[in-house]
Amino acid sequence: MARTRYTRREALKSSTAAFALPYLIPSYVLGADGQPGANDKVNVGVIGLGGRGRSLARTCIGLPEMRLAAVCDCFAPRCGAFVKAAGKDRHWATYEDFREMIEKEKLDGVLVQTTTHARAWVTVLAMQAGADVYIEKPMCLTIAEGRQMVTAARKYKRVTQVGTQQRSIPINNWASDLVKNGALGKVHTVIAPNFVGPDIWTPKPAQPMPKGGSEGWWDIWTNQAEFRPYHPHIHYSWLRWWAYDDGGRCFGGAHSYDQVQRALGTDETGPVEVWLEEPVKVMETGKFDTPKDDPDTGLEYRRLAQNVVGPRAKIRMKYANGTELRLHMDGDRGPGLGAIFVGDKGKLEINRNKIAANPKELITTPDNPGPKKGEMQYHVGNWVQCIKTRGRCTADIEYGQRSATICSMVNIVRNIGQVGKKLKWDPQSERFTNCDEANKMLSRPRRKDYELPELT
Numbered sequence: 512m513a514r515t516r517y518t519r520r521e522a523l524k525s526s527t528a529a530f531a532l533p534y535l536i537p538s539y540v541l542g543a544d545g546q547p548g549a550n551d552k553v554n555v556g557v558i559g560l561g562g563r564g565r566s567l568a569r570t571c572i573g574l575p576e577m578r579l580a581a582v583c584d585c586f587a588p589r590c591g592a593f594v595k596a597a598g599k600d601r602h603w604a605t606y607e608d609f610r611e612m613i614e615k616e617k618l619d620g621v622l623v624q625t626t627t628h629a630r631a632w633v634t635v636l637a638m639q640a641g642a643d644v645y646i647e648k649p650m651c652l653t654i655a656e657g658r659q660m661v662t663a664a665r666k667y668k669r670v671t672q673v674g675t676q677q678r679s680i681p682i683n684n685w686a687s688d689l690v691k692n693g694a695l696g697k698v699h700t701v702i703a704p705n706f707v708g709p710d711i712w713t714p715k716p717a718q719p720m721p722k723g724g725s726e727g728w729w730d731i732w733t734n735q736a737e738f739r740p741y742h743p744h745i746h747y748s749w750l751r752w753w754a755y756d757d758g759g760r761c762f763g764g765a766h767s768y769d770q771v772q773r774a775l776g777t778d779e780t781g782p783v784e785v786w787l788e789e790p791v792k793v794m795e796t797g798k799f800d801t802p803k804d805d806p807d808t809g810l811e812y813r814r815l816a817q818n819v820v821g822p823r824a825k826i827r828m829k830y831a832n833g834t835e836l837r838l839h840m841d842g843d844r845g846p847g848l849g850a851i852f853v854g855d856k857g858k859l860e861i862n863r864n865k866i867a868a869n870p871k872e873l874i875t876t877p878d879n880p881g882p883k884k885g886e887m888q889y890h891v892g893n894w895v896q897c898i899k900t901r902g903r904c905t906a907d908i909e910y911g912q913r914s915a916t917i918c919s920m921v922n923i924v925r926n927i928g929q930v931g932k933k934l935k936w937d938p939q940s941e942r943f944t945n946c947d948e949a950n951k952m953l954s955r956p957r958r959k960d961y962e963l964p965e966l967t
Contacts, residue, residue, distance in 0.1 A: 551576075551899070552575075552576060552577060552578040553576060553577050553578065553619045553620060553895050553898050553899065554578050554580050554616065554617065554618050554619045554620075555571060555577055555578065555579060555580065555618060555619060555620045555621060555622065556579070556580055556581040556582060556583060556606075556609075556612050556613065556616060556618050556620075556621050556622070557571065557579070557581075557582045557583065557621070557622045557624060558583045558584075558609045558612075558621050558622065558623050558624060558625060558633055558637070559583070559584060559623065559624035559625035559626070559629075559647075560582055560583075560584040560589040560590060560592075560593050560624070561589070561624065561626075563624050563647060563674075564582075564584075564622070564624030564625075565593055566887070567622050567624055567645075567647075567674075567887070567891070568582060568593065568622075570887045570888060570891050571622070571891065572597075572601075573888065574888065574891060574892060574895065576892070576895050576896075577891070577895050579603060580603065580604065580616045580618060581603050581604040581605065581606060581612050581616045581618075582594070582603055582604075582605055582606070583605070583606040583607065583608070583609045583612045584607065585607055585608075585724075585728045585731040585732055586607075586721075586723075586724050586728050586732065587605075587607055587723055587724060587725055587728070588721070588722070588723035588724065590605035590606070590607070591605070591723075593605075604616060607725055607728070609621065609633060609636075609637065610636060610637075610640055613637060613640045613641065613642050614640065618642050619642065619643060619898055620642050620643040620644065620645065620670070620894070620898055621637050621642045621643075621644055621645070622644075622645040622647075622891075623637065623644055623645065623646045623647060624647050625647070626732070626734070626749050626755055626756070627647075627649060627651070627652050627749075627750075627755060627756040627757070628652045628734055628735055628736050628749075628754065628755045628756065629732075629734040629735070630646060630647065630650060630651060630652070631650075631651050631652065631656040631657070631659065631660050631735075631963060632734055632735060632961055632963060634646055634650075634660055634663075635659065635660060635663045635963055635964055635966075636964060638663050638664060638667045638669045639663070639667065639964060642669070643669050643670040643671070643894075643898050644664075644669060644670075644671055644672075645671075645672045645673075645674065645891065645894050646660075646671065646672070646673050646674065646908065646911065647673075647674045648673055648674045648675050648765035648766070648769075648911060648914075648915070649756070649757070649764075649765040649911075649914070649915040649918055650673050650674075650908065650911040650912065650915055651912070651915055652735070652755075652756070652757050652955070653757065653919065653952075653953060653954050653955055654912075654915075654916050654919050654941055654953045654954070655941075655953045655954035656954065656963060657911075657912040657915055657916065658912065658941060659963050659966075660908060660912070661908050661909050661912050662966060663966055664908045666966050668901075670894065670897045670898050670901065670902075670903075670904060671904060671907055671908035671911075672890065672891075672893065672894035672897070672904040672905070672906050672907070673906045673907070673908060673910065673911030674890070674906070675765060675766055675769040675906045675910070675911060675914065676886045676887055676889070676890035676906070677766055677769065677770055677773075677848070677849070677863055677886070678769070678773060678890070678905045678906045678910075679886060679889035679890035679892075679893055679905055679906070680863065680864050680883070680886050680889065681880040681881075681883055681889075682864060682865070682866060682879070682880050682881060682882055682883070683770070683773075683849075683861060683863070683864065683866075684773075684905075685878070685879060685880055686774070686859060686861045686866045686874070687770070687773045687774040687861065689859060689873065689874075690774040690775065690852050690854075690859060690861075691773075691774055691775065691776040694856070694857075694859075694873055695852060695853070695854025695855070695856050695857050695858070695859055695873075696854040696855030696856035696857075697854055697855045698775065698834050698852050698853065698854040699833070699834060699835065699853060699854065699855070700834070700835050700837060700852075700853040701771055701775070701834060701835070701836045701837065701850050701851065701852050701853070702837050702839055702840060702845070702850060702851040702853070703767050703768065703771055703836060703837070703838050703839075703840060703849075703850040703851075704763065704764070704767050704838065704840045704841075704842065704845070704846075704847055704850075705823055705824075705825055705826070705838045705839055705840060705841065706763055706764050706767075706796070706823070706838075706921070707796050707819050707820070707821035707822065707823055708791075708821055708822040708823065708921070708922050708925055709751065709752055709753035709756060709757065709821070709822075709922065710751055710752060710753065710821055710822070711752070711753050711754075712739070712745065712752045712753070712754055714739075715740075715742055715744075716740070717740030717741055717742065718740075718741055718742050718743055719741075720741050721743075721746075729741050732746070733958070734958070734961050735955070735957040735958050735961040735962075736754045736755060736958065737754065737958065738958065751821075753922075757918060757919050757922055763847065763848055764914075764917065764918040764921065765911075765914055765915060765918060766848045766849075766863070767846075767847070767848055767849055767850060768914045768917040768918060769906075769910070769911075769914035770848070770849045770850055770861055771836060771850045771917075772910065772913055772914050772917075773910075774850070774852060774861060775830065775834060777830060777913070778909070778910045778913065779909055779910070779913065780831075780913065780938040780939075781830075781913050781916055781917060781936065781938045782828035782829055782830050782836060782917070782920070782936060782938075783829060783830060783831050783935065783936055783937070783938065784828060784829040784933050784934065784935060784936065785826065785827070785828045785829075785920050785921075785923075785924050785933070785934050785936060786826070786827055786828075786924065786931060786932060786933045786934065787824055787825075787826055787924050787925065787927070787928065787929065787930050787931070787932070788824065788825040788826060788827060788930065788931075789824050789825050789930060790824060790928070790930060791822050791823070791824040791925045791928060792822070792823065792824065793820060793821060793822055793823075794820065794821075794823050795818070795819065795820045795842075796817075796819050796820075796823070796841060796842030796843075797841035797842035797843030797844065817842075819842070822925060824925055825837075825838060825839050826838040826921055826924060826925075828917070828920070838921065845860070846860050846861060846862035847862065848862055848863045849861040849862035849863065857869055857870055857873055859873060859874070863886075864882045864883070864884075864886065865882055890905070890906070893905050913938075916941070919952075919953075920934075920936065922952075923949050923952045924949075926952065927946065927948060927949055932946075934946050934949055941953070
C-alpha cells in the first residue's frame with residue numbers, strides 16, 4: 512500500500528527523537544490510490560507478545576481479510592518463541608522497535624498488546640506513524656493520558672478499537688439495547704462486581720535478567736514508570752501493581768463497567784458522583800463456592816479471580832439521571848464480567864455471551880440472537896472493516912476512555928479513603944469539582960524519554 516512517509520532513520524536511534532516527527536499521512540487520508548478496498552487484505556502488526564498478544568496474533572492469522580505482516584516485542588525472545596510455535600510453514604518479520612516495524616512493513620494498523628503503563632505512549636506514536644490502532648483494555652494508566660489518546664485519534668483521523676469485546680457479542684448488544692430502549696422501564700439501580708484493587712510494589716533486591724534481551728530492553732519495558740531493578744514479579748505479574756496498571760487485578764472492570772456504559776447509553780459520559788461505603792480492607796474476592804449447575808454467568812470470572820487477595824471496599828456511583836451504580840458483588844456470584852440492571856419493569860443480568868431476566872418474557876422474544884462463539888473474530892473483524900470504510904468501531908477509543916475512567920475513579924476514591932464523602936465528577940472536563948486531592952491522581956509524572964509526544 513502506497514503511503515506518504517518521512518525518513519525515520521534518525522528517529523529510530525532513540526525514543527526521544529520520535530516525539531519531534533510530524534505525523535505520517537496515509538494514502539487514504541490524502542485520497543490517493545491504495546486505500547484498502549472491500550476485497551483487499553489489511554496489513555497489520557502486533558506489538559507486545561505476552562499471552563494476550565499471542566492470542567490476538569492468532570486471531571489475525573485466522574481472518575481472511577487481514578494479513579499479519581510482523582510481530583514486535585521489546586524483549587526479543589518472545590518474538591522468537593512466537594514464530595517458532597507457529598511452525599515452519601509460517602514466517603513473519605520480527606522487531607524490537609514498533610516504530611521500525613510500522614515504517615518498514617508499511618502497516619495499515621497495529622494491535623497494541625503491551626502492558627497498560629506503556630499503551631498510551633505506544634498508541635500515540637503509532638498513530639503519528641500512520642497506523643490505525645486496536646488497543647488492549649484498560650486502554651490507559653491514567654484518566655489524563657487516556658484523554659490524550661482520544662485527542663490524538665481525532666486529530667490524526669485514526670480508526671480505533673479498544674479490546675472490550677463484549678461490544679461485539681450479538682447477545683450482549685441485543686440485551687444492552689433492551690435496557691437502553693426502555694424494556695426495564697426506568698433503570699434505578701445497576702449492581703456490578705467489586706474488584707480487587709492494585710498493590711503497591713515494595714523495593715526488593717534485583718534478580719538476574721532473563722537471557723536473550725537486547726541492551727536497554729528493561730528500560731523500554733519500564734516506560735513511564737519509575738525505573739526499578741529487574742524482578743520477575745514485576746515483569747510477569749505487572750497487572751498486580753499500581754505502578755503498571757491502575758486497575759490492578761480488576762482488569763475485569765474494563766469489561767464489566769464498559770457493559771454498564773453500553774447498556775445505559777452513557778458511552779461518551781459517565782457518573783457524576785462516587786463515594787466509598789466502607790473502609791478499604793485487604794480481603795479476597797469471594798468464597799468461591801463450587802457451582803452446582805452448568806457454567807453460569809459468573810463462572811468465567813471466578814476462574815480468573817480465584818485466590819486473589821487485595822484492597823477492596825464497596826463503592827457507589829450516581830449518574831446525572833439518578834441511576835445508581837453499586838459495586839457490591841463478590842467474585843463468587845453474579846455476572847463477573849457484566850452487571851445486573853434493575854428497573855421499574857424488571858431485572859436483566861448481562862454477562863459475557865449469556866443473559867438472564869425476571870420476568871423471563873423479557874428475553875424470550877424471537878429476535879434474541881442467542882449465544883454465539885467467536886467474540887474475538889467479531890471484534891477484530893469490526894476493526895478491519897472500519898479501517899476499510901473509515902467508520903467508527905463498536906468499541907471506539909472514546910468509549911474505552913469512559914470505562915477506563917470508572918476503573919480509575921474506583922481506585923481514586925479508595926485512595927482518598929473517606930467513607931461517605933461524595934466526590935463530585937464532571938464528565939465533560941474530566942475533573943472532580945470538590946476534591947483537589949483526587950484531581951492530583953488524574954495523571955502521574957512520566958519518566959524522561961517516555962513523555963507523551965506533542966500532537967503536532
